[in-house]
Amino acid sequence: MNKRTGAIGTAAITRSWTQRFTFGLMIAFAFGLMLVGKPDSVLVSHVRMMTIDLAAPVINAVSQPIDAARETVGDVSDYLQLKAENEALRRQNETLIEWQRVARELQAENAGLRDLLHFQPSPRASFISAPVVSDTSSSFLRSLIVLAGKRAGVEKGQAAVTGAGLAGRVLEVGEKSARILLITDISARVPVVAERSRDQAVLAGRNSGLPELLYLPRDSDLKVGDRIVTSGQGGVFPAGLPVGEVTSVAGGRVEVRPFVDFSRLEMLRIIDFNLPGILKQDLGVDTTQVLEPWASGEDER
Amino acid sequence: MIRPTIGQQLDFAWRAALPVTLTLLLLFLTMLPWHLPKLGTVGAACVFVSVFFWSLHQPGLMSMWGALAIGLVHDLMTLAPFGIGLLVILLVHGVAVSRRKAVIALPFLLEWLVFGLVAAGASLLTWLLVSLLHEQFVDLGEALQLFLLAFTCYPPLAAVFAWVERRYISGA
Numbered sequence: 001m002n003k004r005t006g007a008i009g010t011a012a013i014t015r016s017w018t019q020r021f022t023f024g025l026m027i028a029f030a031f032g033l034m035l036v037g038k039p040d041s042v043l044v045s046h047v048r049m050m051t052i053d054l055a056a057p058v059i060n061a062v063s064q065p066i067d068a069a070r071e072t073v074g075d076v077s078d079y080l081q082l083k084a085e086n087e088a089l090r091r092q093n094e095t096l097i098e099w100q101r102v103a104r105e106l107q108a109e110n111a112g113l114r115d116l117l118h119f120q121p122s123p124r125a126s127f128i129s130a131p132v133v134s135d136t137s138s139s140f141l142r143s144l145i146v147l148a149g150k151r152a153g154v155e156k157g158q159a160a161v162t163g164a165g166l167a168g169r170v171l172e173v174g175e176k177s178a179r180i181l182l183i184t185d186i187s188a189r190v191p192v193v194a195e196r197s198r199d200q201a202v203l204a205g206r207n208s209g210l211p212e213l214l215y216l217p218r219d220s221d222l223k224v225g226d227r228i229v230t231s232g233q234g235g236v237f238p239a240g241l242p243v244g245e246v247t248s249v250a251g252g253r254v255e256v257r258p259f260v261d262f263s264r265l266e267m268l269r270i271i272d273f274n275l276p277g278i279l280k281q282d283l284g285v286d287t288t289q290v291l292e293p294w295a296s297g298e299d300e301r
Numbered sequence: 302m303i304r305p306t307i308g309q310q311l312d313f314a315w316r317a318a319l320p321v322t323l324t325l326l327l328l329f330l331t332m333l334p335w336h337l338p339k340l341g342t343v344g345a346a347c348v349f350v351s352v353f354f355w356s357l358h359q360p361g362l363m364s365m366w367g368a369l370a371i372g373l374v375h376d377l378m379t380l381a382p383f384g385i386g387l388l389v390i391l392l393v394h395g396v397a398v399s400r401r402k403a404v405i406a407l408p409f410l411l412e413w414l415v416f417g418l419v420a421a422g423a424s425l426l427t428w429l430l431v432s433l434l435h436e437q438f439v440d441l442g443e444a445l446q447l448f449l450l451a452f453t454c455y456p457p458l459a460a461v462f463a464w465v466e467r468r469y470i471s472g473a
Contacts (some may be wrong), residue, residue, distance in 0.1 A: 016378040023365050023395060030372070030388035034434065037383025044383050055332075063333050134332045135340060140443060141381045142432040187437050207439055266334075 038196070045131075049174035052145055056177035060133045060147055103246070126150050127271045133177070142185035142207055144168070146268055149176045153272070156238060162266045165242035165259035166230060167268055180268065183243065183258060184211055192243055193231035197221045200231055203243060203256060210247060213254040224250050228256050238273045316469050319354035321367040324348060332378060333446075338447065341379060345386065346451035347350035347372065348375055349423055350458045352390055353416050356397035357404055358466060368394035369416060385430045389423050396422075417452050 037044045078085070130148035148154050150173050160180045168182040181188055188205040192213070199220040201213040205272045216222070226246040232239030244256040305313070331344030352371060354365075355363035372387030379386065396419055397404070404415050428444035 023391070024393055026365060026369055027388065027395075030384050030391060033376070033384030033387060034382070034430070035384075048377055048383075051374075055329075055378060059329075066335060096466060132334060134333055140385075140427065140439060141341065141379070186437075186439055192375070207443060239376060263337075 011031060030169065034169055039208075042234065045172050048294050049172050049179070050178070052177050053149070053174035056133050056145055056174075059145075060131070063133065073115065091261070126153075127269045128154060130154070130178070130268050130270055132265045134267060140186075140207060142182040142188075142205060142262070142264065144180045144182065144268070146178050146180055146270070147176065149174045149178050151175055154178045159237050159241065159271045159273065161266065161271055162260050162268060164261070165244070165264070166237065167258075167260045167265065169236060170270060182262060184209060184262065189230045190237065190243065191233035192228050193239075194222055194246075194268065195227040195229050196223075196228065200233070201228075201254075204227065209262070210255040210257055211244075213246075213256060216254060222246055222254055224249060317362050319465060319469060320351070320359055320362045321371060323462070324351040324355070324363075324371050325466075327351060328375060328378065339450070341381075342443070342447050343454075344379065344449055345375070345381075345427075346388075346420075346447060346454050347458065348390060349393055349420055350416070350455050351449045351462070352393050353397045353419060354396045354455075354459050354462050357401055357412070358462070358472060360401060361397050362470070363394065365391065365394060365398075382431055382434050385427060385434070388430070389427050392424050392426070393419055409456075412458075413452075413455055416455050419447075420449050420451040420455075424451070 004125070011169060033044075039289045106297035128148050135147040140219045146154075146160070154170055154173050156170055157175055159228045160169060164237055166183060168180045168185075168188065168294070170178050171181040172179040182205070183203060184205040184207065186201075186205050186207045188211075190203040191200070193200050197220065199217055199222060201216045201220075203211050204214045205211045213222075224246055228243045228246065230237040230239055230241040230243060231282050242259050244258040247257045250254045303418050305368040317397060327347040331340045331347065348371060352363065352368055356368070368391050369387070372390040375381075375386040376383050376391065400415070404412055407415070424444040427447065428439065432438045
């Protein structure tokens with residue numbers, strides 16, 4: 001081997017070792033990020049919201065033609081089903097008129113009872129409508145990005161709802177956008193109560209369409225079809241927001257189908273119930289633990 | 302030696318940036334509100350395909366720095382547990398580059414099969430790391446979906462990438 005090829009050989013080896021070393025450093029960096037990012041660190045959250053703030057308006061602009069195309073397709077199929085839909089709406093209208101009558105009666109009765117009790121009404125909730133600009137749900141995460149942030153008055157911990165019920169809560173807020181953690185995400189925990197049996201439980205997401213109920217009392221009397229609503233414990237959500245319906249009770253496992261159809265979310269209402277919620281402050285701790293103070297002492301069911 | 306003009310340099314630069322840009326573009330496209338199920342998973346699957354393909358066919362244009370950038374953008378934009386996507390994408394790149402010479406000589410069907418093995422490993426590793434971070438086993442079916450999506454996306458995406466490579470990179 002002459003001197004020249006020897007020098008090139010050495011240079012190549014050194015370069016290859018430098019590359020391997022750099023690659024090793026990158027792998028270590030990724031592990032480091034996992035550890036730093038785990039407890040929902042403030043730094044990671046800020047960097048993320050800055051990125052999303054930059055991207056959200058672009059995503060929104062690009063998605064306008066998509067939305068328009070989808071609406072056109074929707075309009076055409078709507079016209080085709082106009083007659084059937086009209087019939088269905090007429091029937092629904094009849095039912096609703098009956099409900100309206102019931103509601104008026106209850107409203108009057110409620111007003112009377114409040115007078116009797118000198119009831120102090122809770123502060124009125126205010127809401128912000130926010131378009132969903134990106135569905136970032138994947139196999140291992142259920143979350144959305146909405147185009148409304150600090151400037152619109154969105155704050156961490158506020159409830160995100162649709163007409164059907166609870167969809168999630170605000171996890172991170174940027175200037176113009178916010179990230180919503182859906183109730184189906186594996187880290188979501190919502191204190192709930194069964195409307196009929198009054199059994200208290202915690203609704204835990206599983207990253208699938210069907211979250212399950214944890215910490216149910218042993219003698220719980222849940223049946224398929226029971227409505228599940230928020231219990232208001234923990235001060236994150238107010239009591240009584242519709243959440244979902246029990247779809248299966250088998251082998252100690254109770255599954256709930258949320259009322260919200262997560263595949264068609266276009267608008268969310270971010271509601272500020274003026275609750276002194278624990279999630280509003282950045283505690284720098286894993287919020288799921290704050291939500292389940294009883295979890296440490298008791299086994300799952 | 303003739304110095305390339307600014308126009309030539311720019312022309313060279315955009316062609317060289319194609320692999321990384323295309324990957325990011327695919328990721329961005331899956332983030333738009335199409336209101337289709339499992340788009341996030343499709344995004345992750347596309348990134349696996351793209352990083353593997355380009356690391357194999359144009360390792361100079363999909364360097365580890367490119368993989369690092371894609372991993373970081375992926376984790377920041379998709380809001381998945383931070384660092385996991387980056388680690389898995391770096392490893393996909395590392396495996397593709399280290400076995401490059403052997404794999405590139407194979408016929409396409411075998412290349413696809415090798416990608417299948419890499420995608421299976423990547424999906425399982427993602428599942429394992431997410432489970433570790435959440436301190437409970439998440440649904441293994443999700444890892445299976447990620448793998449199946451990546452595996453089925455490989456031939457069509459590889460065909461498009463191969464066309465881009467012929468038309469704009471090696472042919473230029």
